[in-house]
Amino acid sequence: MATLQAEIKRLQGDRTRSEQFSARTSYELSSLRSRLAQLDQKQDSIVRDLDRRIAAGLAGSQEAPGEAVPELTPEEELEREAAQTQAQIEFLDRSLFAERIDPAWADSARRALDEALQDEKMRGLTLVSQECRTTLCRLELHLDSSLSPAQAFHNLAQHSQWWGAGFVRIDEAGSAVVYLAREGHSLPPSQ
């Protein structure tokens, strides 16, 4: 009997390690995808900047010291903001994975979030991955086509039953990443 219990305990430990490995891999994949997207955006931005300089007759010339930097176009401004958001997400990821795991809190937080996501009012949101540590949880969610980003935000904010600070980015492609702080804590301020 004792041997059986020990074996069950060992298997449970393996499962936990496997889940942590899976979450970590998922995070790294997601991070790589976003970095690729950022590189694409930067490349587009550089090409546009070069085109503008060529059009303005500045190609090949050096900017004089103190010369005003050209103002960003509205599209570039939006790209810059998207890049800032991406940087904030990467910062939150680093903060999360730098935390040790508080097993009691992490388990209860995961259970509470699982339960909230089972609610009828959360229909259309599917959990892709979930990681909770000591003061932070990170969720990746998929939105089905019946749900707009605004509706998804409404449902997450109103029905998650999580009364702590949070941050969410929901993209039009139907994926969402959510960071939630443990009650009494705030999300780490970006550098």
Added chain:
Amino acid sequence: MKAKVLNLAGGAALALIAGVVTAINPSPAHAVDTKNYPGALCVRTHGSGGTYVNWWAGGISNDNDNSALDITCPVIKDVITQGISGGKVRVWDTHYNQDISCSLFSYRFETGGHVGSWTTATSKNSNNTQTLQELVFGAPVPNTTNSNSHYFYSCRIPPRYQGLASFVSSYSVIENGQNE
């Protein structure tokens, strides 16, 4: 010569006064814009239960014995890009074990998506309608303010307890900087 000495003394006095004035008055960089709003500006949130009652005193209560009421409270954004440093929601919590919980949101649309951050505060249990509680908020982190972003509060008011309704009386937000 005497006049010159007087002028120098006057100049020093003026410099001293200027220094004192500068020390008393915050520089524009530290200016803030705080606005108070009546709770009655809050509207019932889509999908909410509860019974929304808008009282003449400018507050919102939940006059339902069973369900909580969710409300959304708008905030005027005068300072376009400098963000907020926090705010307060003033409430009467009459329920013995259910709290009034509020979140302060900053929300924006950007290329291909939506971004929001929020911070929360909760009342302490009370069954005394005479006690006004202030829920105090810091700035939502990370700062998601830009020219497209907006702010709002979202609050959950518990049901009535022994016939007494809980209220959101008023709320405020502190914007960094002055009108742009």
